[in-house]
Amino acid sequence: MNGSFDSGKPLFLQIRDRIEDQIVNGQLREHEQIPSTNQLVHFYKINHITVSKGINLLVDSGVVYKKRGIGLFVAEGARDQLLTQRKSAFAEQYVYPMLQEAGKLGVTEEDLLQMIREYKGM
Secondary structure (H helix, E strand, C coil): CCCCCCCCCCHHHHHHHHHHHHHHCCCCCCCCCEEEEEEEHHCCCCCHHHHHHHHHHHCCCEEEEEEEEEEECCCCCCCHHHHHHHHHHHHHHHHHHHHHHHHHHHCCHHHHHHHHHHHCCC
């Protein structure tokens, strides 16, 4: 885990995102325990309420579940759920605006594919 944060985004969202990243990257697997709130508080040296708020977002979305008295665990299907959400967000944030701009510039689908191949090969 990296201890630095981006100042442009609320900390609780960054906590959520970091745990989600670990799930997507396979560092945390289904039914595996995630770091406790106290562990995250000590590691990041931030407020307990901030960490709890980020973790509660994960619980509310069904990505992690609580075992009372034991801890928090990655839910079954969490990785697939996150991948689906992120692909949709990627399309909305990047692909759609790119296609709009390409249309304004008269860039064809073939041109776009060629650009992607060139940049991917870098």
